[in-house]
Amino acid sequence: MKVNSMKDSFLMKDKGGLRMLSILGAALVIITFLNQAVPVDNPLHVTTYTVTLFGKYLCYALLALAVDLIWGYCGILSLGHGAFFALGGYAMGMYLMRQIGDRGVYGNAELPDFMVFLDWQELPWYWQGFDSFGFAMVMVLVAPAILAFVFGWLAFRSRVTGVYLSIITQALTYALMLAFFQNDMGFGGNNGLTDFKDILGFDLQSDSTRISLFLASGIALALGYILCRWIVSSRLGRVLVAVRDAESRTRFLGYRVEHYKLMIFVLSAMLAGVAGALYVPQVGIINPGEFAPINSIELVIWVAMGGRGTLYGAILGAILVNYAKTWFTGVLPDAWLFLLGALFVVTTLYLPKGIAGLYSQIRERQAEKKATSGSTPNSALENNEQSPHASKSKLVEEV
């Protein structure tokens, strides 16, 4: 009961999040309805293609949420979060591969095609158990968690921070990418895992499976959001912010900074793993490209676009950027990068707090106007160091 009321209170206070959650809920219901109940020839019908596309955005949103949790609240800029996403994806992919059974091109029930072809005689030990959905789902959480734990334990204990941490996370994902590229690793090399048939006995290509996966992604995102919101609105959240902005001071207050970081990093990795696991059956392939450092950089950019340190901003950013990508690549295949690039630049310049900050930015400016009404604000001074729309009398020295 107590927990319940507490939950209520933290969620209730989070207006932006509530709005976002209700939009998400509505979207899940409406899209499902428009896909299932509205006839195909009706202009309102949403194709399964679109549903799956949205399912993908939702997975990306969950991934972005995971990044915002550590970056926005704890100041850990991970440039390698794609690695955890990919690991979750591989765990799911391995399960899906096992489900193919003897329906692969060589008809070998014991081994995935790529192993047959490479003359492998038996399933390597690390593939054992992936026939079971339960085991695979545990691995979806455990594999990223273990990697995050080992890596985080080393790095946080040694007090690796800032860009140094960012760069070694990047080195981590880069190294994993190169490793997974190698056929000898037993994960299908560059081609990765693909040609999945079904999940839990349901045909992956059927509309109902797709809708279910879409819904699952939406629910995972909502739960992930609530979990993250709960964390950041507890005192733990305040400690995280303290760690982000004054790590050493927080230590002198008696907080074991490395434990906080480790806990939140592992949690974030697990969220990313879940996102990856939901992503793979919807896009139908997982390959080492997901480990590419540039992917991880991009995903940080979704968060920055959406507004870091707000959680719902990350979700917004991920969906918007990816929607823009889908849209731009379709309508302007030769020039879409101009648009996307410009979008990034313009957002940075005009929305310093990201899309999520737009609202508060407008409110702030109104308040300021009210306060200073009657007198013309003096603008020329120092605004060469300021964003064109930043508060005029902000201290320049804030570095």
Added chain:
Amino acid sequence: MTDKHIPDDTILYLNGVSVSFDGFKAINGLSLVLKEGELRAVIGPNGAGKSTMMDIITGKTRPDVGDVYFKGEIDLTQHDEADIANLGIGRKFQKPSVIETLTVWENLELALAGNRTPLQSLFFKLTKENHKQLTDMAAYINLDDQKETVAGDISHGQKQWLEIGMLLLQEPEVLLVDEPAAGMTDEETFKTADLLRDVAKSRSVIVVEHDMEFVKALDCKVTVLHEGSVLSEGTLDAVQNDEQVIEVYLGR
């Protein structure tokens, strides 16, 4: 290591501590003993090593040689900052350092004595009692109408006060206070002195200051540091009349 005799009522014990930075000896064979419930003023020229001494006690700086013991048996050089804070040593820094992106209230809340593991923080709930503690403290440090202000936006002196408030809420056994009166008005300076004298009734306190009026108001034993070691020790009067102290510190 603890074969030296340390009196029972000693809470902090520094012996033969030295530390150097790139060859420069900032602390040089420093020894100092603080008793339980003692209030001690430390003065000395700029660069004498006062803040560095506090760095060593709080685990920020590791000494090259020397012993640092807390409560007789705990070797502080073997612990890190968070450990030492949890053992009961709190500190106010010379340069006001608060968590600038959190509000005044949140700063105080984080400082509040209590358990500090991640899970405990996650399930932490402010009790009525805690609430009153925080409200009182905010009033005491004159920030009650700026409780919701982000700490980065309060003035220099207000940050000093906030930090003092945070230090008190931690309820440490030993308080290390580095230049609390800097940037305060004369009246506030005296208020601070009163406060520290009061605190020292139940705890041990080391105060560093350059304001002699303030030190006088503290009315306690004074240690003068110079070039990393103790130059003189005694009552303020005695110290103030020490030729060497006048020469290097007070001026004529």
Added chain:
Amino acid sequence: MNRLAPFLALLISVMFTALSQASALESHFEHLKSKKVSEKMDALNAIATTGDPQAETILNQMLEGKLYYIKSTGEFVYIEKGDDKKYTAYSALTNEVVGSFKKRKLKKIRVNNQIRGEIRTALAAIQLTSPDPELRLQAVRNLRDALNPNMLPALKKSLAREETDKITSALETTIAAIEFANGDIEVQLASSAVLADSDDPKILALFKQTLDKTAKPSDLASAIEKSIEIIESRQQLYGVAENLFFGLSAGSVLLLSAIGLAITFGVMGVINMAHGEMMMIGAYTTFGIQVLFPNFIDYSLFIAIPAAFLVSGLVGILIERTVIRHLYGRPLETLLATFGISLVLQQAVRTFVSPQNQSVENPGWMSGSLEITESFALTYNRLYIILFSLVIFFALMGLLKKSLFGLQMRAVTQNRAMANSMGIRSGWVDALTFGLGSGVAGIAGVALSQITNVGPNLGQNYIIDSFMVVVFGGVGNLWGTLVAAMGLGVVNKLIEPWAGAVLAKIIVLVFIILFIQRRPRGLFALKGRAVEG
């Protein structure tokens, strides 16, 4: 008149011999047209042994694939590409211009690798007496391929009159090799000792092949074994030196690509994702210069270096003035904006230049290698790039550490507001600093154009490594960048021979991760209160 006389004499004699020998040469031409490789080879060897002075020209033209015959007349010519789409044909016998033809009217005498090899050997016999020492040396070495005992008298004659040390010893080796390959055991024993001094890999191969065929134990076998041992121990030494050179060279590329970033990121704190594209612009500038001045390829780099510095620098200043300057104090957002800029720049190249790679030529002096011994040579392009990277590095170091501008640059990034209060016009300093970093990246692009692709992806390929180097070395520390770049290069190249390129790279990455644990602020960490704040 005096000077012309010998020339005229020569001309007349050439014409005369050409006339008299023409039919001898011509009689072999028909066989050159043959599709059979063996027939062609016989023919070209026959041409080589006519002793006709024109033979060398013919063989050389054939080697370069310029020997044709005119379809209609069957006349043998060699061709030179003209300005229009036509080719100027010169008579293979007289070197006179025959006319200008479309390629379709001509038929090429095809050569393949085997034939080229044969031509070279054939030419070697002729060039053994060439006045050009380079050609002579090459000829002597080429003669080691065939190990033809018939060449011995000619070689020995050459040895007797040769004056250049290097060629003398090459001759000795070649003679010894031929004797070793063809002589009896006595001769072999003697020559194997001589050959032990040679670093020509062919000799080692010769030894090994002979050893396989030699009865063991025997005097000869042990003599050969001893020689092999001598050679191999020397090779091992070269191997180490070579690896070190490879490492330094890989390091110098890292250094070049990181050094501009050491300024924009290391000093200014801008997470400059467009750094790679600044290099790309530099590389395309080089390409542009070569297109503009196609006849000055050898000097193109000297124009390209300042040009690339200016072009990239100006682009950098433009970016700084329009975007970055609004972001000081928000370092993380520079990541977002510069990433956007990098996308735009890449696509701009694809759209306005071409999505394909562009061909940038190596000037003659950048190609080939500096031979230390016959099995150990330092490639010129790498050598120059190592030197170049160091020059750039120390120039920047000087600028940063010794000039007032460098001081102001550092002051502005450490405390912008205070720097302003000290009268430093931070806007200028920022623009120039970013311009400098970008300009240096542009210069790096010039160097990269000499060893890798010039294409829209150039920047992407280097950005990760660049950040890795700057951070690993310690942000804000130029020495760190130098040591990190060279260190990572050398470590990588020391691992590569036994681990392979992929694993080597993985190992280096893991090494970086672990190393940072020991030095959480990079190799050359700034220590003390100054950084902790």
Added chain:
Amino acid sequence: ADDTIKVGVLHSLSGTMAISETTLKDTVLMMVEEQNKKGGLLGKKLEAVVVDPASNWPLFAEKGRELLSKEKVDVIFGCWTSVSRKSVLPVVEELNGLMFYPVQYEGEESSKNVFYTGAAPNQQAIPAVDYLMSEEGGSVQRFVLAGTDYVYPRTTNKILEAYLKNKGVSEKDIMINYTPFGHSDWQTIVSDIKKFGAEGKKTAVISTINGDANVPFYKELGNQGISAEDVPVIAFSVGEEELSGIDTGPLVGHLAAWNYFQSAESDTNEAFIDQWQKYVKNEDRVTNDPMEATYIGFQMWAKAVEIAGTEDVDSVRDAMYGITVPNLTGGTAVMNTNHHLTKPVLIGEIQDDGQFEIVWQTKKGVIGDAWTDHLQTSAKVVADWTAPINCGNYNIETNVCSGQNYE
């Protein structure tokens, strides 16, 4: 609208593969334009739908789905890397699309919905080795198999290794080396190759090095003084387009094996080159093998549509078998029932103008083999999409069509 036939183009226009794939996009657009000039197909105009999968493999699947289910294209021309093809494959099969894949690849695949117009290993790798081992090719006895570390090179090398051993080449005369994508520092490897090649036996390098890594590789070869006469390199992924980004002066004599070279002498080729250079408004633009494969694929599809009298996928597919169109090297391309082409194999030698001179070619066309005969598991698998087999991977020992989950 009903009066158009939609042609999907699924090639990366950005990202790492844009370098190669944009050319193919332009090729398809050119063919569409030309076909429209001829009045389209079945009286309908062709409409090209171009999307950009941006060198991102999952995006290929998504864009493939977009083309098929949203744009409802009748045919797709697309993909370059095998992984991108593997990514769209399930989509094309699920939605019963029709795709033409124009790049040489590792084989081991035959989908009902894909026609492979590039070379299978037996149409490129095997003949190349035969050539090298022949007297004319230099009687090579030692081989360096150097490749980029991904599936195509790995597979090709595996096949080659088996093939070479069969031919009596011993283990120690084969050196295998893999490098990461975009590898740019070739010093060590080239130096190793140099040493390997200097041990007495005639040595050649068989290069499956992909894309961007080639330029620094060849530059390093040149600089370390490895000439084609000493150690020739025969490449399977280096064509005219790749050469146009390299200063070819030092590379003369190195080789490549393809099914087409721009220098091939035929009227169709001359016309094609003209058309291409006019289309891109650049007299210096080159053509290459994947362009020819695209050309053949497009011509075959157009012909099949005419024969079937409809653009309907199943009917077009049926019409494809046995269809012939002139290829650009003067012969005829035939589409076989295993969805692979019959094509000639050509060996070309790099010239200093960036072109290849054809030094050897097969007498007749070679039938593309989806499943290689040189590997144990694959040898017993065949593909035949006509009755009675009607299967892309039919085991001739067990007589089952393994692993297909559709009819």
Added chain:
Amino acid sequence: MLNVDNIDIFYGASQALKKVSLTAEVGKVTTVLGRNGVGKTTLMKSITGHLAPQSGNISWEGKALNTTKAADRAHMGIASVPQGREIFPQLTILENLQTGYACLPRSERHIPEHIFELFPVLKDMLKRRGGDLSGGQQQQLAIARALITKPKLLVLDEPTEGIQPSIIKDIQRVIAMLRDQGEMAIVLVEQYLDFAKELADEYLVMDRGEVVLSGKGAEMDEEQVRSFMMV
């Protein structure tokens, strides 16, 4: 002469200065007094150019400063010792001092010996990084650095904070000397009343963003001032 005329400054919606005016004449010390958080630093920042008033005017030697950037003000002879010292942490002491060269013609770019006479510690530590110094040493460096630029208006925000007594006395002497040379206007923010009183030619007391008291230093009513400094 510096003229601050009726300026208002807001931080977002909250007003930090309300119609504040101040004048500082060459050859005189103007002290600003007031307890924590009343707006003293805000006022100083508006003079040095780090904050722009939303209304009111600031002028120096008759030239309006409102839109002049901080760096240009420095070139006009305005130097400051900010609260919190603002040392360049990674620059050595020597380099910290050399940042002042930006305002000087090439020929005057050297460090005058009297700086080291005033702050002898600095001379011993020229190669040490600014950030490594003790608090008091940094404060001394900040003052020295401001003097390097040979200012005509010197703005000091609590310059004695954290400085040992003997040096405070020295600083007091220096400020008096600078004033007596008659080439410089000095604005001094202080809470240390004795110090302020000694030096003040003019004084003003602030409370809650407003000037509540002002007058000649010599006529300062200590009791009244103290009353405003209480909480």
